[in-house]
Amino acid sequence: MPYQILADAVLALHVAIVVFVVAGLVLILVGNRLDWHWVNRRGFRYLHLLAIGVVVLQAWLGVLCPLTTLEMWLRAEAGEAGYTGSFVQYWLQRLLYYEAPPWVFIVAYSLFGLAVLFAWWKFPPGKGPGHQ
Numbered sequence: 001m002p003y004q005i006l007a008d009a010v011l012a013l014h015v016a017i018v019v020f021v022v023a024g025l026v027l028i029l030v031g032n033r034l035d036w037h038w039v040n041r042r043g044f045r046y047l048h049l050l051a052i053g054v055v056v057l058q059a060w061l062g063v064l065c066p067l068t069t070l071e072m073w074l075r076a077e078a079g080e081a082g083y084t085g086s087f088v089q090y091w092l093q094r095l096l097y098y099e100a101p102p103w104v105f106i107v108a109y110s111l112f113g114l115a116v117l118f119a120w121w122k123f124p125p126g127k128g129p130g131h132q
Contacts (some may be wrong), residue, residue, distance in 0.1 A: 010071040017051060017067070017095050024048040025116055029123035032123040045125035049116060056113040059106045 028048070031039030038044065058065055 003074045004080065007071050007074035007080075009079060010067055010074060011049045011096070014065070014071065015068040018096060021048065021112075024051075025112070025119060028119045028123060034069065040123060040125050042125045045120070049120065052109075052113050052116045056109045057111040059102075062102065 025042070025048070027036075028039045028045070030036075054067075057063075
């Protein structure tokens with residue numbers, strides 16, 4: 001039972017990181033238009049850039065995300081076959097995992113990474129609304 005709980009926790013963390021990456025870019029773009037100074041704080045922006053940078057690098061290298069690997073190992077240790085588990089696990093996996101050829105993910109992650117770089121150019125960290 002502890003392995004299943006840990007696997008669900010890793011899955012929830014994975015979803016939270018995905019939400020941070022996607023919502024972070026939206027917040028940066030919208031926040032600069034609405035004069036929200038916190039969206040340009042260096043810590044937030046560096047963490048956001050690092051998160052998408054890791055995703056893009058993994059895609060280009062063909063490396064499976066370590067969180068996915070850890071979750072699958074925990075599920076195997078829990079004696080689970082595949083992805084039949086708790087309610088939380090069921091819905092979070094539907095949100096996070098989907099099937100497509102590898103090139104689709106490489107293109108999608110790369111384009112998203114370019115959008116993040118565009119936001120860095122257009123709205124540099126530490127500049128803009130609320131900063132001297």
